[in-house]
Amino acid sequence: MQKVDVVVVGGGIAGLTAAIYAAKAGKQTVVIEKQERLGGRAISNKKKRAYFNLGAHSLYKGDAYATFRELGLTLQGKQPSAFAYGVWKGKLSALPSDMKSLFTTPLLSWKGKMEFASCLMKLMKADTHPFDRISIREWVEGNLRDPMVRNIFYSLLRAASYVVGPDLPAAGPVLKQLQNALKGALYLDRGWGALVEELRTKAADLGVRLLTNTKVSSVDIRGGIVRQVLCEDGTKINTRHVILATPPAVANDLVPFAENTALRTWKEQAIEVNAACLDVALNRLPKPKQQFAYGIDQTVLFSNYSRAAYLSDDGAQVISLIKYQGKDTDADKDLHELEGVLDLMQPGWRDELIVKQYLPRMTVCHDFMHLKRLENPGPAVPEIQGLYVAGEWASHGEVLVDAATASAKRAVQHMLSLEDKERNAQYEHRGVI
Template sequence: MKYDVAVAGGGIAGLTAAIYAAKAGKRTIVMEKRERLGGRAVTDKINGAYFNLGGHALYFGDAQTTFRELGVRLQGNQPSTEALGIWKGKVSTFPMGIGSLLGTPLLSLKGKVELAGWLAKFGKLDMRAYDRMSLREWMEHSVHDPMVRHIFYSLLRTASFAAAPDLQAAGPVLQQLKNALQGVLYLDRGWGTMIDELTRIALEHGVQIATSSKVISVGHRGGAVRHLLCEDGTQAEASHIILAMPPAAAYRLVPQAEATALHTWKEQAIEITTACLDVALRRLPKPKQQFAYGIDQTVFLSNQSRAAYLSDDGAQVISLLKYQGTDPNPQQDLLELEQTLDLVQPGWRSELVEKRFLPRMTVCHDFMHMKRVESPGPAVPEIAGLYVAGEWATHGEMLVDAATASAKRAVQHILSHKDTGRAPNHEHRDAI
């Protein structure tokens, strides 16, 4: 089998890269080790309820722009921003607008004035100015009232799905919050519908898709890629190969990877994880309490059914997240999430239809952090024709926006024939 572009990995990044390559006239194949495409964007239908792999929300960033450009049909709605804040074991109105700001008991008058000022100017800030300082540094320098800081931290955790303020570069996280404040989209029947749409478009453009095809090696010789080798002996020859997979997995596939940038990218990568609890309830014991930020806890709750069709029988699908640190405790995390449900939806157990707990879900395999040496990709400069894509190959974007942006960077690099030696990457953002 001979191709212009071979993509290893059939998640959002891999499918996006394949579509753009095919649209440019390249003969393209996607090879996915699992039986179905999607990676962490799959949706499982369990007892009539549609469960993503933890809470998923589509922000107004690169991914939405990319999907519109490709003609992806996404059904869903924007949820209300009315929210609760959990502070010292109690729920209170969370300040998300003028009315809730005036009515919340969480802030003093001085704090309300400061937060009102931030709400007025936040959307006008150039977040790139804060790329080289940590989120903690930005917060200590910019926000004065202690409770306003707590509220900002809770918003930024939710926007970035991470609780790592000493590591996170401030600029990308602040930009992510700026995107989130424009509204988010919850998708009908979950993110699996997005994968179905990307698959449809890929096939329409002639992309060949091979599932249950586990790539075990990237063949390269004379400083250039030659083929992908699968576990069953299948070999796909290609002049360009895109590895749309985690950095450690990409490193393992490439012989002599220790002498390439893949080694640096693997070594600098810091994984972000969450504990995820999804429940389907016949009804909500507290119908007005559907969205809650943890303020003194790193938890988050959202009834995604308030905006999207997520159950065939009318059940309410609630997603809860516990943003984890470096030493997660699955039993303790589940207890905290269930206690959050007890607080926001007391009596939920008697309404339970289905429940799923994922103790350690990867949010991203790397991000813009203060220990980063360089921004990964799109090209592996020591091996001509080899590229990387995925949410970890970010140049400042986050989460699914990084997946789509990195995929496009890889294809743009292929089309412009820039794979000539290793050099600092200035296409988007430099590394910290």
């Protein structure tokens, strides 16, 4: 039997971030991860000397970027050029991404060009919170008139959120994410696995114990207070604080009588976002100028990540394609569509192929700020003292990895402020204050 101050269940980005902040506050902390490797969905795999993430991953200038910088991570990589094509009616056309492409794009009329430019400029400075309670569709239809400008905005907002339809996501958080994306995304050298490695090193340097290959089976709660974490291999750890950095359904399953707590609401209100991911490493690009494309009438995205990041030890070009999925999906059809986009962007790519990875259905996030949400999850599970949640699904308005880091910090902050209150109450009780 061991005893620590904080147990973090799940060693993805949320779990590692929570552990680092807990350790920085002087707490003896353990992370328990069921997989062999830390990192969760942010791992990278090396295949034939090319680094593949689990699908396209870009780091925007939001909470995660600021947090990693605050922690002193190097985040090696570069910002890609914003020049982009749009896929419309099976053809490629330049999208308005700078003055030249704005004036030359055949996709927009003169009036459409003016509307697009003025809306983008306004959006860059806008407070997005007033749009937290309306859908993306309501925002687009209420703010844009030109049909093609609307189509392009739908496409940009889909890429920012990974959500295929415009009726569910709350517009405010996605518009904020688009603002962050317009400030420039970072493509990381050696993929997001390098970021996980930096977090792992930071955690280890701060004295966090990292247990991998260890699956937590339940959290023992007595009298409404966290007591112990139990693992499938028999490991038991006594603790007063548990941060569940797992998906919401797992968090719910780990806690006895979770049906009487907010964990049940958070699990039931969650709407998963999924994507089919095709990644290829090519010897060279058949069309070197065609590096990035948004689908306008197709729910796809194409990006050559090697245009900004070191992703291969022998100069191969690593390209990621995403097919944003709704509820009904067909793995073969999605692959066919993604290969069709590759044919359009890089005709002859099959002759240059070194290695390919196809992930037919990846969960990009387990929940997000949508209009059917009853409440924002966490940071604390109100019915159980010492129990907290973190993860990209525990968003309070942040999107994707920004929600993972923000929720992790919220959980630790909440834990520390409760401890402060308890300590002050004890002093008051003893008449010290």
